[in-house]
Amino acid sequence: MITDGDLVVAAAAAGAAVVRARYGGPLARVEKSAGDFATEADIEAERAVVDLLRAARPDDAVVGEESGRTGAGGAGRTWLVDPLCGTLNYAARSMLVAVNVALRTSGGVTVAACADPFAGEVFWTDGSGAYVRRDGVDEALTPTADSRLVDVNLDPPFPNGPGFRAVRLLAHDGFVERFRPRVVSTTLAVAWVAAGRRAAYVTDGHLQDSVHFAAGIALCRAAGCVVTGLAGQPPHTGVGGLVVAADRPTHAALLALVDDQLSAGAR
Template identity: 30%
Template structure:
């Protein structure tokens, strides 16, 4: 696999963190039967994965900025570059012993995501993309699906939980979308939802109320795989809270349904 020095650094960090998480994931499955429960254990695994990633990335690029789910934001001496990291996207799946979670690492340059890595360690699927170099899964080039009709399409989203404020709008989205398509999936990892759009497994994805570290790496994957992506509203940046994406055939009709137009 050919990539820039930064991309290769990101892949190395993602694989190292992924190995640590897989080891702990086996332990989580055993903890399911204990009275204490695996919650504290998983939070430690999450923090350890971020520590590994930060050590690898910042050790090699100490002047870059940082935004991580567990450790927050830190400005760098180089104001134009920033790592955006989710060490464990799909924490609830991980907690319940479900093998659908990922490490997500993105590089932002002058406000644009220029490289992304999503590592599904449980399935050994490494998704990666760099601006102008295409999107890949392991050694295979990725392309978004070619479906042209909404009624044949499968879409993905995240359904808010715990009384989050975006739940009513999402339920309205589902009520409009479900009659028009072949199905909606909610698998619990925004990073992998975007990777699956890039791979043509899903035809589109939308979600409200996501964080930058959930979706940053996936944004460049979808674009480099030939997909279209934007905020749900025109004035929204895709990594700033609400986004929608799909293949070029379905993007506009999909977006119109979600917007209620």
């Protein structure tokens, strides 16, 4: 029987194949809420991922961004599926997107994968190590802050506003002195922290069981990154949010910048 690790890689790759094949062509949109929509590619990619998971693990539950929750999940196993993270990018014919798949059990997320449809890479973890697979070959991920590039998510919602707004980090003297901002608007950038292509990633939001973030957080933890909420607390507690850094000095510097805002907002 296929292992969960092999299954999560195959599932993410199946979604990525759909996203790649549909790129650049006409795509009908499905409106979800003000300023938010899915495309036919989102829906087809999710179907490809879910069909593969269903065939291999019929007793598991699946939570898809587009289709919601299906299956009983009586064994306490739930797959979290984000079939196209970066839909706005994709619809504008930008290739900065990802396909995220993660398995959550009673012990947390045990396997996860983040596929880049256009680079032909799948970042994945079996719960112990973290790797990138290219052309069937795995390479261990090694975080590093050498690039000094910090990706900041500027998309709403902003549950800690007006006290904290990520956009204000970009104008902070302490940020400018040490880091260089990037805004790719897809959680592919979280995987890039694990891979050493970003020094850190910062976002606001309540991310518990998020189909967008579960895979990236699991990757970063397995790779040895520092992963906390905005106030340095365990993820998914307190004020929420996420600060993922390649090393402790980078993490400490970003927490200090975030605390400047949070403390000022509390006064």
